[in-house]
Amino acid sequence: MPGCGPFRSLLEKYLDEALLPQERASVERHLRGCRRCQGELEELTALRAHLREAVEAGVADAPLARIWEGVAERLEPPTIIERIWGAGKALFFPFRSLKALAWGAAAALVVLFLVTLPLVTAPPTPSVVVESVESEGSVMIFQGEDEIAIVWFFEEEEGKEGMR
Amino acid sequence: MKKLFFLGLLSAFFITSFSTVALGEEVGIGIRVILASHEGKAIDARLQDIQKNLDTLNYSSYQLLQERSFLLAEGELAQLPLPGKKEVRVKLLKAQGETAEIAVEILRTEKKAKATLKKGGTLLIVVEDDDVIVAISAQGT
Numbered sequence: 486m487p488g489c490g491p492f493r494s495l496l497e498k499y500l501d502e503a504l505l506p507q508e509r510a511s512v513e514r515h516l517r518g519c520r521r522c523q524g525e526l527e528e529l530t531a532l533r534a535h536l537r538e539a540v541e542a543g544v545a546d547a548p549l550a551r552i553w554e555g556v557a558e559r560l561e562p563p564t565i566i567e568r569i570w571g572a573g574k575a576l577f578f579p580f581r582s583l584k585a586l587a588w589g590a591a592a593a594l595v596v597l598f599l600v601t602l603p604l605v606t607a608p609p610t611p612s613v614v615v616e617s618v619e620s621e622g623s624v625m626i627f628q629g630e631d632e633i634a635i636v637w638f639f640e641e642e643e644g645k646e647g648m649r
Numbered sequence: 650m651k652k653l654f655f656l657g658l659l660s661a662f663f664i665t666s667f668s669t670v671a672l673g674e675e676v677g678i679g680i681r682v683i684l685a686s687h688e689g690k691a692i693d694a695r696l697q698d699i700q701k702n703l704d705t706l707n708y709s710s711y712q713l714l715q716e717r718s719f720l721l722a723e724g725e726l727a728q729l730p731l732p733g734k735k736e737v738r739v740k741l742l743k744a745q746g747e748t749a750e751i752a753v754e755i756l757r758t759e760k761k762a763k764a765t766l767k768k769g770g771t772l773l774i775v776v777e778d779d780d781v782i783v784a785i786s787a788q789g790t
Contacts (some may be wrong), residue, residue, distance in 0.1 A: 621759040
């Protein structure tokens, strides 16, 4: 059986569960037969437990509020000019970086494109659209030239000429 | 959040600037009463703008009897006498931007028409019974 030296150096890692399975098995085998190393392990375990308790108690009782007050006191308050500049910057330059500005411009262009697309692609509508016609006789509706529509109410009497 | 608000404002600006719709506006409506005839070949010089269209009809001469312009608001009427003791009545039904929707009625007959005219558009109503042509034009505001 080898001496305790190599195993003692591994006890810390054993507690941290950082050993390889073979190393762990080897340490455990040694511990079963070595009372000195068992005692060492118990001491290490107890020491770790004390340290953990001490740290947890220290964090819980730490006067964080007072510490922050102290930091805040040491910080220089912004001057009136700095405050006005900050407010103005936030109002007139809502974009913090050029990248954000580029995205904003791109979004605006997309909106502009979507709004104007129907105007650009819509087919031209005639200048005159006859919606409805009522007559006791015959009617003819036709598109003339130069933005003109013609509604022709024919004479009821037979024998008269229509269109040329 | 600020960014979204700014983008919203920008979008609203573009949308409103491209959808300016004038509501309740007045529209200029021109009405010409023309007497057509199969005799002669005289065409009134004041009808030059619609001469090409008059040439497609089966008359040979055209005399302008009356020409009036009206500034109509929605629901308002314009009325002119026609030969044969009839009258033409034009009512502005709706005006929106560059377009005007009108109702035309030849009184004492059953002849009626509804049309939408853009600024510069003309509607020719041919009443063959009396050899009368009514030219109705939208002249804008």
